[in-house]
Amino acid sequence: MIIIMKPSATKKQVTSVIDRIKDIGLDVQINQDKEQVVLGLLGDTRSVQDIAFRSYEGVDTTIRISNTYKLTSREFHPQDTVVDVDGVKIGDGSFITMAGPCSVEGLDQIRQTAQIAKAGGAKILRGGAFKPRTSPYAFQGLEEEGLKYLRQAADELDMKVITEVMDESHIDLVAQYSDILQIGARNMQNFKLLAAVGKTGKPIGLKRGISGTINEWLNAAEYVAVAGKSPVIFIERGIRTFEDATRNTFDLSAVPLIKKMSHFPIIVDPSHGTGVWDLVPPMARAGVAAGADGMIVEIHPAPENAWSDGQQSLNEDTYRKMMQEIEVLNAAMNEIHSLEMLTAGR
Amino acid sequence: MIIIMKPSATKKQVTSVIDRIKDIGLDVQINQDKEQVVLGLLGDTRSVQDIAFRSYEGVDTTIRISNTYKLTSREFHPQDTVVDVDGVKIGDGSFITMAGPCSVEGLDQIRQTAQIAKAGGAKILRGGAFKPRTSPYAFQGLEEEGLKYLRQAADELDMKVITEVMDESHIDLVAQYSDILQIGARNMQNFKLLAAVGKTGKPIGLKRGISGTINEWLNAAEYVAVAGKSPVIFIERGIRTFEDATRNTFDLSAVPLIKKMSHFPIIVDPSHGTGVWDLVPPMARAGVAAGADGMIVEIHPAPENAWSDGQQSLNEDTYRKMMQEIEVLNAAMNEIHSLEMLTAGR
Amino acid sequence: MIIIMKPSATKKQVTSVIDRIKDIGLDVQINQDKEQVVLGLLGDTRSVQDIAFRSYEGVDTTIRISNTYKLTSREFHPQDTVVDVDGVKIGDGSFITMAGPCSVEGLDQIRQTAQIAKAGGAKILRGGAFKPRTSPYAFQGLEEEGLKYLRQAADELDMKVITEVMDESHIDLVAQYSDILQIGARNMQNFKLLAAVGKTGKPIGLKRGISGTINEWLNAAEYVAVAGKSPVIFIERGIRTFEDATRNTFDLSAVPLIKKMSHFPIIVDPSHGTGVWDLVPPMARAGVAAGADGMIVEIHPAPENAWSDGQQSLNEDTYRKMMQEIEVLNAAMNEIHSLEMLTAGR
Amino acid sequence: MIIIMKPSATKKQVTSVIDRIKDIGLDVQINQDKEQVVLGLLGDTRSVQDIAFRSYEGVDTTIRISNTYKLTSREFHPQDTVVDVDGVKIGDGSFITMAGPCSVEGLDQIRQTAQIAKAGGAKILRGGAFKPRTSPYAFQGLEEEGLKYLRQAADELDMKVITEVMDESHIDLVAQYSDILQIGARNMQNFKLLAAVGKTGKPIGLKRGISGTINEWLNAAEYVAVAGKSPVIFIERGIRTFEDATRNTFDLSAVPLIKKMSHFPIIVDPSHGTGVWDLVPPMARAGVAAGADGMIVEIHPAPENAWSDGQQSLNEDTYRKMMQEIEVLNAAMNEIHSLEMLTAGR
Incomplete structure (x- = not known):
């Protein structure tokens, strides 16, 4: 940590800060710039992060x-972590697809969707059972009944399941039916929930918050990692910006950036990232090319009858075509990889 | 609700949308603009909000x-709601101050802070007992012990208490010690928690999410209102934008806007809104002038020793001066109010 | 245009708005929703866009x-516009690369860079001659001398030139040396400049403003299009958001979105889009896969000695590898295209 | 300037950076943190800001x-600069109002508006003569004719004039009619224009860009200051964020922040800051309380007939009431000031 004093800081103010640094057991290196004093703290500063040096008089910033x-950083863990979802590998160089409806609406609907998903190449089935909405008057999900249908539909086709857990009290329930526990965007900084799911041993699909910085996201993963049992799968799903032509601004640069900073895999969610079905296939393709380890997409047998998020769901035909495109692009990425040309991002 | 068809929409596509509208029991008014068809849905559209008309072919937007x-809207409840916190009124034209430390650090610290708060004119004591942080390695709060100290310090000076509840499982615990239940920015859309606190009957201090729109905030309040027992106090605390000279961008326009849209009171939090102690007094003054019903500020007997957020906490001297300024400005606002000059915002 | 009256609007207020609509020569369709009146304006509303219906009492919104x-919209011009830059085609299904340094620093530097650019596969040479900077104390560009060097270096290798014109008074000067006139992000809404360059007949490379919405960008292109002579090439270069791990947030969804809305080609600028050299190759690859018509990238023979933006410039080795990757991915995109699999975005 | 090396940086990489620092004539202080090397540059680093140390291998960040x-900073110029607009003082502790229509629409309209403005207490008349709009099909302003009307209306009532100059080629023309030259939000970083208006000697009203950071705004002012003749008046007019309930997000914290960082005065523009007429008075009041030196507001004799921005213009009645409120609040601020209570921000 570095403490920058104001040009107007008095000698006494500087001394007072230095004394505090020494009080908490750290060494200090003093730099006298032309205009101001800069103090470098030497030692393990993780433990002092909340000490408010900024409130000392004469301090400009820290x-x-x-x-x-x-634990999340690639710095001390240079090899990629490959997440094993009961036999399905994420982060091993393949491109994994998770597909399914926004909401589980009934057994028939999820079965029909699962067949489409599987036929197109998806190995993991997604679907929401708890759906709290912006307005209290909207459909809120089938809850446990939905979880059961989801598991049944997946088992019949030998698929794995990913679904969201929203509440500490539901962890056991959801873990009973799901192979991956998804943490939704609104819970990226629900630290108690993160710590709790981190103890289950199940892989955690950690969505980026709508206003989450890359740095906050990495720290959120650390809460899971500290718990010690569950690996993390980052899920980029767009951030909130001034642009309203898309539902969110899909920040695809997060893919190579997270790969640079962390050893955990990252997948993309072009459905929420764009919010418009006909932007999903090109952004899914872009995700492959950016080096993502997979994607999660919303599909529906009849999007116009979907109970939620129909405008961003793919119908069977579009999904199939997209999956063929993904296959061609993924082959191209493998060719690039085998020639050791790849510059970065995977 | 209005459905706008694309200029290229076929007659069949239009008919298909109209059929669906009628299927769900609504009437429709058909407008043939020069270039495109616009459909107006007649009836109670609250129940159809998740029906995904946008996924119909030929639909441009809805x-x-x-x-x-x-229940939150002023439209059907034109009078201001005055919240009664065990005798302390919020929203009755007075300007209420809630003050205290970011974190409760011990009994002595909270007692000392409470005396400063009270002497300056605050009637409500704030303080955090559960403090989950961005990094898992940081101080996380005194938990129940902190709640006890907070209550004791308040009781000794006949003050009321506001503190945050983060988790459904803690509601009973926190409600035992606190007069107002605060919902933090990260939980603005934790709908399960909102519904649960709404049943306690205690006033709910609802902080705006860091990326929460005014519309989402009003809908979040609706979750509390629907539960039927607790009034809401909106707390504007800044939103996340590209500007990083302040911790957040303090969106003071929210004050007159919320007053226009809702009957519930709104207070401001200039400490989190700016994140820098010397911007707190001018922004607190601005809050009075914008028509807020009160404020919540962070103070500390020795900000440079605070365990968290020291850089945005006021010391005793600055707090006292600020409170005198607030008094002068509040008198001016009362003068304006008594002359019936006030144009808007209160 | 649609005008939505407030639920509380009086009959007189509604009539007053209707009268105004008729006054300006339009017809009106009146919809009586359950709660409020909605008015639809029939006729060419382009001419009435500044009439402030929103200031009428009783109007909720428009x-x-x-x-x-x-002229920019694909609606009335369904075929792609292919821009012909003196023989080099942009928008015909190929992927065009424009490469070069941020600033022209001297004849040797630009010659050396041009050779690298050409050898890697770029057909168009980029380079800045006018470089106004955030701080007035920074290097401001070689101006006309820089333009001469740029043209000479390009001519020696049979390359085309793109460079920025910042000021109406410089248009003739820059047009003398450059094949494409670039409008920088800060000038996206400098409408006088847009109208003026639109009369030159040269293709206009129109960068998206740092806070420009897709809708504003399309309208900016319209200023060029109205002038009647110059085609537009959209350049996505990132927008400003709260995320500061990258210089800008590279909004790649703009590629399929612009392709859907407009017939003009769009290229990507991963150098400014990310601001970090090792994120450039993966984001360039993503640009190909998203369906962009090309890219513009910053390269430098010795980035660590560059006079500006060295941290986002590629050195020769990285550039070469990236161009090989681009070639593999472009071949994959052609395969997808030839099979008519492509779902959207090109 | 500080250069932070990566933990993985080699000795050779560190040496290479140090050599470069010495090459450009600066001294360096080397700090060996527990994990990484941090280099402090000693000397005048203003001249080296474009040297791209970030592109050196082994460098983490600078x-x-x-x-x-x-020249703009308060650091070397602690006293407030009072701007004298031909006898009207801005920044001397008084609160100055500039009022007028968005666009000058004709002589009658501007005369009528000037009378309203003057009667309410405004000393400076505003009005736009050049109005380039988002869409090329919209009204674009009366140009020189508008300037003449504006000057005439102001002169008849002994008012001063502020109007925008958009283009270097118009400076002489606008300066002939206007006492203050306004630089619009879109031109905040049009550095050539800033340098040129800075030579006129007229005060420059510098609007904050829609995506301009405080730091960029201060640097933009520096371009004017370096030219040496014209003082700057900062104008806060809102920034673009995700919130769309208001036209912009009015960043009132900029007032005390700019006052802390710079000696030049700052005024507020609640009309553009909010974009909704009934939010203007409360935000104007908040501007006074935050310590602004004045405000600029849009008024119109008949907002519903305005050719532009009618929804944010005040009619005569609302304007008058607002001005009375401002007077009461300003008296309160003077009382605070005279008691030396003021904590900050003026």
Whole structure:
């Protein structure tokens, strides 16, 4: 950590800060710039991050130079972590597709969707059973009944399941039916929930918050990692910006950036990332090319009858075509990879 | 709700949408614009909000024209709601101050802070007992012990208490010690929690999410209102934008806007809104002038020793001066009010 | 255009709005929703867009349903426009690369860079001659001398030139040396400049403003299109958001979106889009897969000695590898295209 | 400037950076943190800001610790600059109002508006003569004719004039009619224009860009200041964020922040800041309380007939009431000031 004093800081103010640094057991290196004093803290500053040096008089600002997500960081864990979802590998160089409806609406609907998903190449079935909405008057999900249908539909086709857990009290329930526990965007910084799911041993699909920075996302993963049992799968799903032509702004640069910063795999969610069905296939293709380890997409047998998010769901025909495109692009990425040309991002 | 068809929409596509509207029991008014067809849905569209008309072929977009927060809206409840916190009124034209430390650090610290708060004119004591942080390695709060200290310090000075509840499982615990239940920014859309606190009958201090729109905030309040027992106090605390000279961008326009849209009171949080202690007093003054019903501020006997958020906490001297300024400005606002000059916002 | 009246609007207020609509020569269709009146304007509303219906008492809001960029829109021009830059085609299904340094620093530097660019496969040379910077104390460009060097270096290798024109008074000067006139992000809404370059007949490379919406960008293109002579090439270069791990947030969804809305080609600028050199190759690859018609990238013989933007420039080795990757991916995209699998975005 | 090396940086990489620092004539202080090396540059780093240390291998990031706006900064100019607009003082503790229509629509309209403005207490008349719009099909302003009407209306009532100059080629023309030259939000970083208006000697009203950071705004002012003749008046007018309930997000914290960082005065523009007429008075009041030196507001004799921006213009009645409120609040601020209570922000 570095502490930058104001040009107007008095000698006494500087000394007072230095004394505090030494009080908490750290060494300090003093730099006298032309205009101001800069103090460098030497030692493990993770433990001092909440000490409010900024409130000392004469302090201009403070800057962290080491990150706070040791277990998530690639720095101390250079090899990629490959997540094993009961035999399905994520992060091993293949491109994994998770597909399914926004909401589980009934057994027939999820079975029919699962068949489409599987036929197109998806190995993991998605579907929401708990669906709290912006408005309290909207459909809120089938809850446990939905989980059962989801599991049954997946088992019949030998698929794995990913679904969201929203509440600490539901972890056991959801873990009973799901292979991957998804943490939704609104819960990216629900630290108690993160710590709790991290103890289940199930892989955690960690969606980026709508206003989550890359740095906050990495720290959120650290909460899971600290618990010690569950690997993390990052899911980029778009952030909120001024642009309203798309539902969110799909921040695809997060893919190579997370791959640079962390050893955990990252997949993309072009359905929420764009919010418009005909932008999903090109953004899915872009996800492959950016080096993502997979994707999660919303499909529906009849999007115009979907109970939620129909406008971003693919119908069978579009989904199939997209999956063929993904296959061609993935082959191209493998060719690039085998020639050791790949510059970065995977 | 209005459905706008694409200029290229076929007659068959239009008919298919109209059939669906009628299927769900609504009437439709058909407008043939020069270039395209526009359909107006007649009836109670609250129940159809998740029906995905946007996924029909030929549909350009859909627009809601009535809001979905009936109980929160001023439209059907023109009078201001005055919240009674065990005798302390919020929303009755006075300007209420809630003050205290970011975190409860111990009994002495909270007692000392409470005395400063009270002496300056605050009637409600704030303080955090559960403090989950961005990094898992940081101080996480004193938990129940902190709640006890907070209650004791408040009782000794005949003050009321506001503190955050983060988890459904903690509601009873927190409600035992606190007069107002605060919902933090990260939980603005934790709908299960909102519904649960709404049943306690305690006033709910609802912070705006870091990326929460005014519309989403009003809908979040509706979750509390639907539960039927607890009034809402909106708390504007800044939103996340590209500007990083302040911790958040303090969106003070939310004050007159919420007053226009809703009958519930709104207070401001200039400490989180700016994140820098010397911007707190001018923004607190601005809050009075914008018509807020009160404010919540962070103070600390020794900000440079605070365990969290020291850089945005006021010391005793600055807090006292600020409270005198607030008093002068509040008198000016009362003068304006008594002359019936006030144009809007209160 | 649609005008939505408030539920509380009086009959007199509604009549007053209707009278105004008729006054300006339009017809009106009146919809009596359950709760409120909605008025539909029939006729060419392009001419009435600034009439402030929103300031009438009783009006809740107004909504435009037809766009205002007729010449740019794909609606009335379904075929792709292929831009011919003196023999080099943009928008014909190939993927065109424009490469070069941020600033022209001297004849040797631009010659050396041009050789690298050409050898890697770029057909168009980029380079800045006018470089106004955030701070007035920074390097501001070689101006006309820089333009000469740029043209000479391009001519020696039979390359085309793209460079920025910042000021109406410079148009003739820059047009003398450059094949494509680039409009920088800061000038996306400098409408006088747009109208002026639109008269040159040269293709216009129109960068998206740092806070420009897709809709504003399309309208900016319309200013060029109205002038009647110059085709537009959209350049996505990232927008400003809260995320600061990258220089900008690269909004790649703009590629399929612009392709859907407009007939003009779109290329991507991963250098400014990310601002970090090792994110450039994966984002360039993603650009190909998203369906872009090309890209513009910053390269430098010795990025660590560049006078500006060195951190986002590629050195020769990385550039070469990236171009090989692009070739493999472009072949894959052609395969997809030839099979008529492509779902959208090109 | 500080250069932070990666933990993985080799000795050779560190040496290579140090050599470069010495090459450009600066001294360096080397800090060996527990995990990584941090280099402090000693000397005048303003001249080296474009040297791309970030592109050196082994460099993690670089951090500027001294600002680049020496003439604008309060650091070296602690006293407030009072701007004298031909006898009307801005920044002397009074609160100055500039009022008028968005667009000058004709002589009658501007005369009528000027009378309303003057009667309410405004000393400076605003009005737009050049109005380039998002769409090329919209009204574009009366140009020189508008300037003449504006000057005439102001002169008849002994008012001063502020109007926008958009183009270097118009400076002489606009300066002939206007006392203050306004730089619009879109031109905040049109550095050539800034340098040119800075030579006129007229005060420059510098609007914040829609996506302009405080730091960029201060640097933009520096371009004017460097030219040496014209003082700057900052105008906060809102920034673009995800919130769309208001036209912009009015960032009122900019008032005390700019006052802390710079000696130049700052005024607020609640009309553009909110974009909705009934939010203008409360935000104007908030501007006074935040410590602004004045405001600029849009008024119109008949907002519903305005040719542009009618929805944010005040009619005579609302304007008058607002001005009375402003007077009461300003008296309160003077009382606060005279008691030396003021904590910050003026």
